Amino acid sequence: MINGLYEAHLPVENLEISIKFYQSLGLKFAWRDEETAFFWLEEGKSWLGLWEGMEYQTTYHPSLRHIAFRVSYEDLKKSIEWLESLEIKAVPFGSRTSVEPFIRPHQGNASVYFRDPDGNSLELMSYIDVPDQLKHISEKLSFEEWEKLLINSQNR
Structure with a gap:
């Protein structure tokens, strides 16, 4: 449907x-x-x-003022530079301090966050293929950490 x-x-x-x-x-x-x-x-x-x-003054909550745009994995890797070229600053997600893109293996996706001029939360998000042996990982990983894990899992 x-x-x-x-x-x-x-x-x-x-x-x-x-x-x-x-x-x-x-x-x-x-x-x-x-x-x-x-x-x-x-x-x-x-x-x-x-x-x-006046609704732009509504207190932010992801269920109210958030959009995720689908991008390719390769484009997500270049997202910080792309945002900077547009004079847009990436922002940390949740309790993270880094603005760098990150991987959520258990969800099979990767993200970077930024805001529009009204403070709406915007996200660039990519699907990722996660090998079965890594699907249990629920921590947020940097691209570097993720790619090392992928290499190690393929060498087994």
Whole structure:
């Protein structure tokens, strides 16, 4: 029945500033009206709606103000440099102090986090193949730690 995500929404204070920000990320502008703007995430499949209004003041919680964009593993490796080229700072996730991308082996994904001009949490996220013998690892690993583990698991 469900084939994918059609749309997601974020609150913003100023639509003009937000439109420029999301265009800088490479999202394709779809349309806008007085208080909303939409960008294609996957053209013809899914989009992100930005809604101008006081709701941008809502206290952050991942269930309310968070979007994860799917990227390739190789692109995620270069994400910090890419964000810096756009003058965007990556931010640590949760209790982590590092802003570097990290791997969650037990979930089969890797991430890096940053924020839009309104403090909405944005994430670049990649699926990763996890060998069965590593799927039990629930700690967050750096790319370096992960790639060493992969090499060691392949040499067994």
